[in-house]
Amino acid sequence: MNIPGDEFYILILDTLKKRGAETLQRALYLALREAILHGRLQAESRLPGSRVIARQLGLSRNTVNAALEQLTLEGYLLRNRQGTRVAQLAKRNIAHPSPEPVVTLAKRVSLFPAPTPRGTPVPAFTPGTPAINYFPLPLWRRLYDRVLREEGSALLAYGDPAGELSLREAIARHLALSRGITCDASQIVITEGALEGVNLCTLLLSEPGDIAWIEDPGYAGAKSAFAKTGLTMVGMPVDDEGMCWEGQHSDAPSLIFTSPSHQFPYGSVLSARRRLALLELAQAQKAWIVEDDYDSEFRYTGEPVPAMSGMIKHAPVVYLGTFSKTLFPSLRIGFMVLPPALAKAALPAIGALLRGGHRAEQRTLALFIEEGHYARHLAAMRRLYRKRYRQLREALNAELHVEHRVLAGEGGMHLTVAIDGIDDKAIVQQARAFQLAPAALSGYYLDTNQGQTGLVLGYGNTSASQFTSGIRRLQHLITLQQGGTA
Template sequence: MDLTLTLNSGSTKSLQAQVFDQVRDIILDGQLAAGTALPPSRQLAERLQVSRNTVTMAYERLAAEGYVKARSTAGLFVEPISPDSLLLIQRGSRARTNGPIPETSSEPLLCFAGSPGGGSDRPNCDFWVGRSDPAGFPLRIWRRIINSLLLQETAYLTDYCDPAGLPELRLAISTHLRRARAVAVTEDQVIVTTGGQEALNLVFNLLKSQTRQLCIENPCYLGASLIFNATSLTIHPIAVDGDGLQTELLPKVRGSLLYVTPSHQFPTGATMPLARRLALLRWAEETDSYIVEDDYDSDFRYDGPPLTALAGLDGGRRVFYAGTFSKSVGAGLRIGFATMPRLFWDEARMLKARMSNGQAWLEQAALAAFINEGHFDRHLRRLRQVYKARRDCLVAALRRTFDDPVLLGGGSGLHLVWHLPPGSPSARMIQVMARERGIGVYALSSGAAYSFNSATPDDMLVFGYSSLNEAQIEDAVAGLHSMLHEMARRG
């Protein structure tokens, strides 16, 4: 099969991204039927006069996102995608709205000081989930940018900003999202928020008056459960499995709002395959519902190219996207953002004005400069290497030390989960005993996860590995091993 692609070497988009986008569009346009083989990478590279690596990497990404599948050595073949789904992801169409846009429109709290993951009382080796490495914070550059902003622009310190966020930061965010997550939004679809948590709050408050019921992954992120539990709306918890939320369990009720973490399910770490992502979009369309995609840690993916976000597939119709710089730069900045279909933005801006009248100027301006001067991309590249080495070290140490451990969700983000074998002490018990030895590993219920209608599974241990170095990781795993050995000996 010959593919007609037109590459532009002067484009700001990389050649690899151009190959990926064009082959993907050809598949989505239905021009390549299911089962058709892609041309061998060497042949396509020669014809396009690009390096073979360019084509191989684009092909890897198509495979990672589920558009094609390898069949042993025979090559890559297009996967079946239902015609309904193809229609869904055609660009440009707008969602119908379900009613008018509104006129105005026990356990630890996330990670505050004093919770297991916060404050000064930390264990020596703390695998608390989702902490970026303090040593990885770009302090020198940040200081320089802040100093230069304070020298030039002090008037902004005494003035109010746009409640939607600093325009240059919204532009920088939309440009980053387009390149890194294939989410085609413009700056007038972005609202800058106080972390990802406020982005979730903002979207929820924007949509609640037209929402009949809430759907949420089960187990899910504690922060999302706090928002959902604070309402009188009916909540439908939807079970997750190794592929994330089980889409076939979604109720067919019109006017729903669904919270989901498709890139790295929190807490289990599952990545949702393309077929389920498309099923989600189909469900939203059929039931006139909206989806909040929480993409909290997707800047870090280690074993392949970044995946297109659900909001990228949706093309600006039914998916609200919540992002944060808490993982990629630092949680102390408290900067996150929400993106949305354009038609909701004015109302969201008004709502943000009502909630807090915008964000602090200095951090926003510094972050915009950090991204625009190219530091953010370099910072992410460096941190990906550091975190990948830590992930590899943890996986190798656990595999070396324990008998065939079942490890989940290590392909991206800042944490992975060890599904404990039958007969093992409970995760809570291990958490308590490990703490006495200065090791912080967490049962789901203490690791910022929440379960509706049932006890949180107690056979999973969460390891946030990003803020520990390799020596600490090795020591902690050895410590866990001797502790579990001792517990087994004592029966």
Template sequence: MIEIIGPLVRADAAATAATATTAAASNVAARPVPLQKQLIERLQQAILAGRLPAGSLLPSSRLLATEMGVSRNTVVIAYEHLAAVGYVIADRKGTRVSPLSSPAARGEPAVASIVVPEVAYAARVGQFAASHQGADNAHALTPGTPALDRFPLAAWRRALERAMERALPQALGYGAPAGEAALRDAIAAHLRMARGVRCDGSQVVITEGAQEALNLCVRLFTNPGDIAWVEDPGYRGAKAAFNAGDLRTLPVPVDAEGMAAPDHAWRTHAPKLIYTSPAHQYPTGAVLSVARRLALIAHARRCGAWLIEDDYDGEVRHTGEPIASMQGLVDDAPVLYVGSFSKTMFPALRIGFVVLPRSIVAQTAAALREMLRGGHRLEQLALAHFIESGEFGRHLGRMRRLYRERQQALRDALARHFATEPILGGDCGMHLAVRLPASIDDRELAARAQTRGLSPRALSGFAMDASNALNGLVIGYGNTAAERLGPAVEVLAELVREMEGEQPTQKSTAKPVRRASPPTTSSV
């Protein structure tokens, strides 16, 4: 048997001393592997590799102990373990190797090469991969990343400590599926005052970020095969949520007044869900006009559709008064108002929410109990206090002033280096979009910028219909100091000139940019 499974490694005095010295030097507790564990692992490997074929009779515990130079107890325990997990069968005739599904263990001849079948992922997984734009969110110019170094950590720490003092140990258990009542009430009060949302705490459902809120809307209000409308260009997270729900996605074009849904689309491709970002369309920055908001609500009511209003950064308005929510335009509108604290606080908080219409709160309660498990209770209680104490409002005020300054610095830099290119957006949020000539591949430009420590996004990557893709860059300024924006834009201009200089040698072989198309019924 020893020639099959090999000798066991003993920890003699010299080896133990050497091991202890090495462990002390590296601050790692290195201990010799027990003989019993070594024996179990060697026998398992021999059985799986076929060196001990199915049906083989193993030596008696006494004989194997003598051969291996270990105590009989070690062998007995090893055999018992192997029998417990099914490697061997023990009866009055002795201990035999079990029949296993491994070809080697069955004693079949080894195959020269093993062909690994291609993994059959769900179709939606390929769609996600095709539309993904890889970038480092820690780099400058990243869209959607707030000024993390300006967050009031001391105030947040006090809010967390207060939550722990008052809520432990009860807050360590599961919470209400819809979230902590204190946070739901605090969010409702803030939304009524700051965003014109018509709601109370009973309508607010806390989620793990805005993405879970979108997924929840899909699960609650659609069935596979339903049609969902999404802005084009638009937020890829909405498309991902619709793909995950096996919905048919219809790209709806965006113009200067936001989502422009033609009347015939309501008849030919009646939707069940409509995703829109009315206060600050992502990524173009357009504001959905009041006329279109009212028309969307009226059409949605007639065809039994639900509108998802993603107010992802409506709090950060730079000019004039904040634009009120679409949800608050009419009473009990068919609007699912979605928001999060990723932009206004910090992304790692992972707290989002959806405000349900009052008329459906009772009907969805049972489903929510099955779908959600209350968690992050301490963070929710801390956030409730952070809002109620006024710290959240003060932080927002400071961030609005900071982002206004940074946006102006970005505009000045773009005016110097991209004077002839149109700039999209600017009245809200933490990003601008700049259009580029068709001769510049925006995805290639974004990839080259990544190597220089910058992470703008390719505007074409937000296209839902590849044939209508806009060419340009989406440039974030939330996470980049004003003094760094000028040099960063200068780098982008250098990269554009570099790409323009390469064009004469590529004219005959230039290929169109590959665009990943989502599953769509058609474009309108």
């Protein structure tokens, strides 16, 4: 069946005149595709030869042929020695498209915690963000350029799935000095932040339906990872000695997730008594402890608290660390330390799950550690955060008049302020209008409607000059919510 000549060319010419910034080839392609989809060029219709179309439209034959070839490649046209005809497409009414479908996500998505807003610039009181403006960027750039100069295009290929050997060796030496962990590079796997380490633990060490103990309140990323892999989460309360499972009723867990050196968000330290008891329980139940050591480098009184993984021989502990908190978040480099037997058993799976990448960044970080820059940066940040911690405590004492309790210990980059009877989620939402981004304490609980209310105040990337005005603004919002006079 031949197409109507004049109507066809008038339609195409009209479309070409309105092409805007499109090339003639692209405009012709779009016009023909539109005519096919809307049924103006019906299935099995024969098109004139490219020479005829070019003459009628005033185009070059190459332009026409290129458009026809693209439509043929995509299946709209069929071309052979007998000519060009319109392909038979699935019947659908383009003029009356279907209504937008109702999207139903998987049930597990409802278990995910609310996301933390991210953006630039970072608002005041955002938890978990280090003082990125203090990072020695010129030094990092020089080291990065040096790596590229020495290694060149070799770094553009896939690397070892476990990560660059030089970085794993540097981390092993650092952990031996700073965390009392004796390990070698073969036990270390480089991850894209600590969250990927949690994901790997769930894949390697549990099955869907297994029980995972988590701190309640606790790290939202762990909840996402456990929900994603179909684990049954059981929340364990937190007190001044850290995770408190004694007296709780639960079936035996496969995974136990804890942040023993500086619990998030309460800030408590898991006592030696509970550490040893938890290790004993894990051994007896054949469970694995996932130790999240996210900010233990920032301890303001005494020495850093030793890691659980170094407390006993053959401890059933996978140790997680991250450079997102000690250096800068977008680096997205973390690591996990596996016990020797687990590292050997997991090696084939690691090769299947990871590909190895960010090689230049990993080599740069290895140099940063080995040449002493990392230790110096940590010392400088420890001094800065210690000062900010104390200044924030002073601002809270002076400006926060509602009854409250400060729960975080002397360490890390955040303070948690427990305040009974407030709608902390609403306060957090309102605070964003004033470039303040504290987190709602209740949001870190498994049941966000039943937990302690309050505010988690990050001070890592917040200047002390913002503390007084920021706390005063939060007090104002709390007063309004409680029906008082601002």
